[in-house]
Amino acid sequence: MVENPNRKVDKLLPEERLGGNGLFVRITVFPGREIDYHEHHGETETYHIIAGEGVYGDNGAERAIHAGDTFFCDDGGGYGIRNTGADDLVFIALIIRK
Numbered sequence: 001m002v003e004n005p006n007r008k009v010d011k012l013l014p015e016e017r018l019g020g021n022g023l024f025v026r027i028t029v030f031p032g033r034e035i036d037y038h039e040h041h042g043e044t045e046t047y048h049i050i051a052g053e054g055v056y057g058d059n060g061a062e063r064a065i066h067a068g069d070t071f072f073c074d075d076g077g078g079y080g081i082r083n084t085g086a087d088d089l090v091f092i093a094l095i096i097r098k
Contacts, residue, residue, distance in 0.1 A: 006033035022096040029089040037080035043097040045073040052089030
């Protein structure tokens with residue numbers, strides 16, 4: 001993974017454990033930082049917030065997110081996440097390629 005000043009990505013499983021068709025990672029978004037809006041094509045992403053708080057932009061609609069929330073981005077959909085809290089925003093992401 002490429003280093004990014006906005007976030008840290010830790011692989012939880014090697015890609016080959018997912019048949020080479022996905023990623024299972026823990027992502028930490030630092031306070032005041034964000035993951036820019038992006039779309040998923042040819043894959044889906046499920047993610048579960050385990051710590052922190054922020055704002056989730058789902059195809060243009062924004063909503064507050066907190067620990068315990070789970071989201072799904074369908075193939076062709078897009079999202080962005082902004083950490084609005086004083087602590088790290090941490091989530092687990094499972095990306096499955098079609």
